[in-house]
Amino acid sequence: MIIIEHHPELILAADHIVDLGPGSGKEGGTVVATGYPEEIMNTRKSPTGQALKRHKWTKAQMHQFTTSPPHHFTSSPPHHITFSGITTNNLKRITVRIPHEKITVITGVSGSGKSSLAFDTIYAEGQNRYLESFSAYARAQIGIKEKPDFDEVSGLTPTFAVDQRNPGSNPRSTVGTFTGIYDILRLLYARYAIRDSRFAIPDPGSRIPDPVLSTLFSFNNQQGACVDCDGLGTMWVCNPEKLITNPEKPLSDGAMDGTRTGRFYGESHGQYISTLNAVGARHDIDFSNPWAELSEEAKQLALEGSGEEVYDITWRFRRKERTGEHHFKGKWIGLAALVENEYKRKHADHRGEEMKSVMKEIGCLTCHGSRLSNKALAYRLNGYPISTLAGLPVNQLVPLLPNLLDQFPEQNQKAALLLINELQHRLKMLVEMGLNYLSLNRPVETLSGGEFQRVKLSGQMGSGLNGITYILDEPTAGLHPSDTEPLLNRIKQLQKSGNTIVMVEHDPEVIRQADFILDLGPGAGKDGGEIISSGTLEDLVKDPRSVTGKYLKRQGLKVTSNIRQLTSGIQIADATMHNLDHLSVNIPSNGIIAITGVSGSGKSTLLYDVLYASWEQHSPQGCKAISGFHHFKEVVAVRQKRQFGDNRGTPVTYSGIFDHIRNLFTRSDKALEMGLKKSHFSFISPDGRCETCNGSGELRISMDFMADIKIPCETCSGTRYQEVILQCAYRKKTIADVLQLSFQEAERFFEDQEKIAGPMKLFSQIGLGYLRLGQPLSSLSAGESQRLTLAKELITPGQGSIMFLFDEPSSGLHAADLPALITLLDELADQGHTLVMIEHNPELILHADWLIDLGPDGGDQGGKVVAQGTVEEILAYPDSKTGKFLAKVKSPTAES
Numbered sequence: 075m076i077i078i079e080h081h082p083e084l085i086l087a088a089d090h091i092v093d094l095g096p097g098s099g100k101e102g103g104t105v106v107a108t109g110y111p112e113e114i115m116n117t118r119k120s121p122t123g124q125a126l127k128r129h130k131w132t133k134a135q136m137h138q139f140t141t142s143p144p145h146h147f148t149s150s151p152p153h154h155i156t157f158s159g160i161t162t163n164n165l166k167r168i169t170v171r172i173p174h175e176k177i178t179v180i181t182g183v184s185g186s187g188k189s190s191l192a193f194d195t196i197y198a199e200g201q202n203r204y205l206e207s208f209s210a211y212a213r214a215q216i217g218i219k220e221k222p223d224f225d226e227v228s229g230l231t232p233t234f235a236v237d238q239r240n241p242g243s244n245p246r247s248t249v250g251t252f253t254g255i256y257d258i259l260r261l262l263y264a265r266y267a268i269r270d271s272r273f274a275i276p277d278p279g280s281r282i283p284d285p286v287l288s289t290l291f292s293f294n295n296q297q298g299a300c301v302d303c304d305g306l307g308t309m310w311v312c313n314p315e316k317l318i319t320n321p322e323k324p325l326s327d328g329a330m331d332g333t334r335t336g337r338f339y340g341e342s343h344g345q346y347i348s349t350l351n352a353v354g355a356r357h358d359i360d361f362s363n364p365w366a367e368l369s370e371e372a373k374q375l376a377l378e379g380s381g382e383e384v385y386d387i388t389w390r391f392r393r394k395e396r397t398g399e400h401h402f403k404g405k406w407i408g409l410a411a412l413v414e415n416e417y418k419r420k421h422a423d424h425r426g427e428e429m430k431s432v433m434k435e436i437g438c439l440t441c442h443g444s445r446l447s448n449k450a451l452a453y454r455l456n457g458y459p460i461s462t463l464a465g466l467p468v469n470q471l472v473p474l475l476p477n478l479l480d481q482f483p484e485q486n487q488k489a490a491l492l493l494i495n496e497l498q499h500r501l502k503m504l505v506e507m508g509l510n511y512l513s514l515n516r517p518v519e520t521l522s523g524g525e526f527q528r529v530k531l532s533g534q535m536g537s538g539l540n541g542i543t544y545i546l547d548e549p550t551a552g553l554h555p556s557d558t559e560p561l562l563n564r565i566k567q568l569q570k571s572g573n574t575i576v577m578v579e580h581d582p583e584v585i586r587q588a589d590f591i592l593d594l595g596p597g598a599g600k601d602g603g604e605i606i607s608s609g610t611l612e613d614l615v616k617d618p619r620s621v622t623g624k625y626l627k628r629q630g631l632k633v634t635s636n637i638r639q640l641t642s643g644i645q646i647a648d649a650t651m652h653n654l655d656h657l658s659v660n661i662p663s664n665g666i667i668a669i670t671g672v673s674g675s676g677k678s679t680l681l682y683d684v685l686y687a688s689w690e691q692h693s694p695q696g697c698k699a700i701s702g703f704h705h706f707k708e709v710v711a712v713r714q715k716r717q718f719g720d721n722r723g724t725p726v727t728y729s730g731i732f733d734h735i736r737n738l739f740t741r742s743d744k745a746l747e748m749g750l751k752k753s754h755f756s757f758i759s760p761d762g763r764c765e766t767c768n769g770s771g772e773l774r775i776s777m778d779f780m781a782d783i784k785i786p787c788e789t790c791s792g793t794r795y796q797e798v799i800l801q802c803a804y805r806k807k808t809i810a811d812v813l814q815l816s817f818q819e820a821e822r823f824f825e826d827q828e829k830i831a832g833p834m835k836l837f838s839q840i841g842l843g844y845l846r847l848g849q850p851l852s853s854l855s856a857g858e859s860q861r862l863t864l865a866k867e868l869i870t871p872g873q874g875s876i877m878f879l880f881d882e883p884s885s886g887l888h889a890a891d892l893p894a895l896i897t898l899l900d901e902l903a904d905q906g907h908t909l910v911m912i913e914h915n916p917e918l919i920l921h922a923d924w925l926i927d928l929g930p931d932g933g934d935q936g937g938k939v940v941a942q943g944t945v946e947e948i949l950a951y952p953d954s955k956t957g958k959f960l961a962k963v964k965s966p967t968a969e970s
């Protein structure tokens with residue numbers, strides 16, 4: 075506690091005094107004396123000390139200031155953050171000491187409690203302490219985190235979390251707006267841009283007159299946004315290929331019956347078909363013929379309309395028992411415009427979401443994706459509109475910035491230089507984070523978890539803060555191994571600035587460079603939550619109990635010795651989506667194919683925006699041609715999953731396995747006797763759930779400006795179910811008991827039920843066997859969420875050859891968990907499926923049958939096939955960064 079005080083008795087009670095003076099104003103401003111009261115009184119030049127000396131003290135007071143300062147007082151802060159008795163989630167009353175101003179890595183097998191310690195305890199406690207300094211009203215608005223469980227804490231500094239939790243799917247948030255860089259750029263344009271004389275605006279060629287604000291250049295402000303796309307840069311238009319679902323039929327008799335929207339406009343007795351028939355009669359076109367047999371001119375007329383031409387229309391309507399005729403005159407704007415106009419009306423109140431089945435998203439035809447109004451785009455700096463600079467990759471934008479000063483008068487350059495220097499400083503932080511390929515207008519929702527975390531981290535690099543405890547969640551996620559060292563160097567600079575770094579990590583190189591390591595385990599879930607080893611790298615590798623230490627001692631990784639016989643797969647020709655540079659590639663089938671390359675080299679674009687989009691749209695997307703889909707019954711995309719926000723959903727319900735479990739309970743003797751249905755064993759259905767807690771098993775009590783309190787529901791005792799439902803049992807366990815089992819336990823419990831035990835085994839294979847069947851989805855980490863999505867896709871892969879597309883399946887996995895995942899991938903490939911995965915983990919890459927390495931760098935320097943072939947063939951390519959890295963980690967005795 076620090077107080078400003080003049081009252082002598084309060085000063086006497088202090089543990090430590092800082093006396094300023096000796097006078098006031100110009101005569102003050104220096105430290106005259108520091109120490110406990112007796113020391114201050116013995117300092118002759120201290121006016122405060124002399125005043126205290128002259129004060130009339132009682133004998134008791136005189137004794138107080140002649141004694142030593144309290145034993146608990148210290149002049150220096152503790153050297154560690156110390157938490158004792160932590161029991162948050164699965165942590166087992168552990169005590170941790172994290173050194174200040176050092177880099178600490180928390181590692182361990184998946185589910186061992188790393189996030190519970192780093193985020194749910196250290197970060198949560200730091201945030202709550204910070205929020206306690208706010209008013210009660212502010213705390214109620216911001217929201218307090220759930221209080222972590224521990225006995226004592228000391229030495230905790232303010233905390234800041236840099237995790238992979240993307241803020242959501244707001245299409246208006248871009249890299250530029252999220253980091254604040256675009257705000258500085260807007261200010262630069264508002265102060266110094268010049269109107270282009272080619273635009274029909276009054277007073278061309280002059281500087282922007284007052285008052286013009288930077289909001290003119292904001293696509294999130296009505297003043298600057300494009301009027302047609304409302305600042306989004308894209309618009310939704312009708313997709314004829316999705317609207318015409320049955321081309322072998324006429325428009326009036328089933329050609330559009332595949333969707334609700336299509337059925338509405340294709341109703342044979344509706345006004346739109348009546349209008350179309352009048353159009354056909356005028357132009358001598360018989361629209362009663364099947365769509366596939368119509369000429370291109372007739373199709374264009376049906377879809378795009380006939381302009382201002384007016385028709386005499388007879389609408390013979392039929393509504394249930396009511397029939398009649400209605401005569402009117404009208405224009406024909408076309409089916410596409412009708413659908414688009416309806417979407418615009420309904421999209422405002424979210425009713426348009428179901429219409430997206432007949433729509434496609436394209437770049438705005440007015441602003442061409444710039445998001446801005448013509449007025450905003452009329453202003454230039456050195457000939458560039460703001461949209462051009464915001465659309466450039468960061469590594470191209472940085473060298474352009476100094477040239478923007480060329481057009482300024484010398485007297486204006488000094489002020490402009492301040493803004494440009496700040497822009498360069500912030501942009502260089504992105505470059506050093508390995509994000510040089512991003513542009514400022516890149517939507518945040520399109521970033522991977524790793525990219526988003528590094529964008530967030532780059533903002534902290536330039537903040538100049540010290541004394542902060544930064545909590546990082548696998549900062550190397552999504553990063554090519556060649557980019558790991560530059561990232562670590564930046565993190566070390568943050569640490570050397572006087573900050574404490576705590577990282578959850580699995581990357582061996584990051585662990586090796588840490589100052590202090592906490593290894594959690596020994597297992598996952600209830601088998602984890604203990605500190606297995608703590609100390610330096612040397613301590614870790616010497617500790618026989620540490621699984622992490624065992625893997626760090628490995629002398630290189632083995633290359634797969636069993637390469638499958640690959641066959642023809644997908645052929646992509648001349649792909650130009652995003653940064654793909656007229657890329658053509660053949661992706662083979664019947665094996666494991668790894669897509670590798672540095673961040674931003676075009677891996678996700680190739681796999682999802684070209685290959686998968688082409689499969690979905692049944693036509694080439696982002697490329698000139700694509701073929702080979704006939705080899706596969708289905709193409710399944712398993713993308714990185716953001717964390718779930720659903721508190722009622724659970725892993726067993728999300729995966730679909732719970733349906734089979736509920737079926738078992740309905741066949742129990744008691745359930746048959748009481749006539750219970752499948753819905754009675756759902757904790758979401760009113761038939762079976764506890765109505766007091768609505769099937770959540772707990773009650774949340776709002777404490778306004780304090781964290782909400784969750785208590786078990788007194789009615790159902792946390793079981794989620796009505797009492798009558800719990801009278802039914804399967805092998806002496808109620809449905810509530812089953813939800814408390816882990817997937818590993820449930821696999822053994824249901825071992826004779828193939829529809830249940832088989833899928834349960836998948837969870838163990840992908841490192842999720844420790845999850846409880848009934849734990850909330852919102853409690854899962856980002857890595858767990860992605861692997862749960864993977865399990866769901868693999869539970870019922872169906873018959874025939876399937877192509878699975880994976881986005882870093884190793885994300886969030888410890889090295890000890892990888893063998894089970896590799897075994898699962900092998901099983902799928904051996905069954906005849908094709909697995910195409912974007913991957914940076916060397917162990918998975920070395921296990922692949924075929925590699926396609928993109929690059930050579932990110933952004934505009936990527937988008938090419940650098941090398942392709944087997945692992946051994948990639949190792950021989952001198953220009954492949956992936957090949958160079960694999961050569962370093964490959965075991966010298968690895969067999970090819």
